Amino acid sequence: MEVTTVASGIATLDQFLHDGFARKGIAEFGIPHTGRQVLLPFIANATNQACPTLWVNGFQELEVYPPLMFSKRIDAQKIFFVNTSEPFQRLKPVFANPVFKLLILDSVKLSLDECLYLRQHADRFGCLILLIRNYYLSNQQGNITAQVRVNVEFDVQNQHFRLHKIKGIPPHELKLAAQELV
Secondary structure: OOOOEEOOOOHHHHHHOOOOEEOOEEEEEEOOOOOHHHOHHHHHHHHHOOOOEEEEEOOOOOOOOHHHHHHOOOOOOOEEEEEOOOHHHHOHHHHHOOOOOEEEEEOOOOOHHHHHHHHHHHHHHOOEEEEEEOOOOOOOOOOOOOOEEEEEEEEOOOOEEEEEEEEOOOOOEEEEEHHHHO
């Protein structure tokens, strides 16, 4: 099934991202600590629209916990998980075909050439690529291939997420209550 946008289903979050993400392109997130759950509603909607998804985890200190994903309405038959910090060396065939319409590259190091290749892959095959960085993004230096760049942090005291858009169409900041993601 061809997906034109990937939305979260949470009105304030989708408005912040202008109705979600376009199906072709790269979105980059700086999420050094708690905050990956902000992306789960997007992934749930994509997998429930029959969108084959691959999550590549390159952060050895962080284990992807599939039961949590499935409890958030993510379709277990449409998402696959791989642990590798070297996706281009280990998963080259994946990047050469159009099977996965949503690629999540979590904490993998990528060169500019690899980012440019991913952008071409997204445009050619009509897929969305979410890059998750294990650090906050800077507006001083950045990924030129991403259409949207967002930092996500969690305010424990007030129980809300703060999203700060580094690149993309305004608005540039959103506070999202943690209970909205339940």
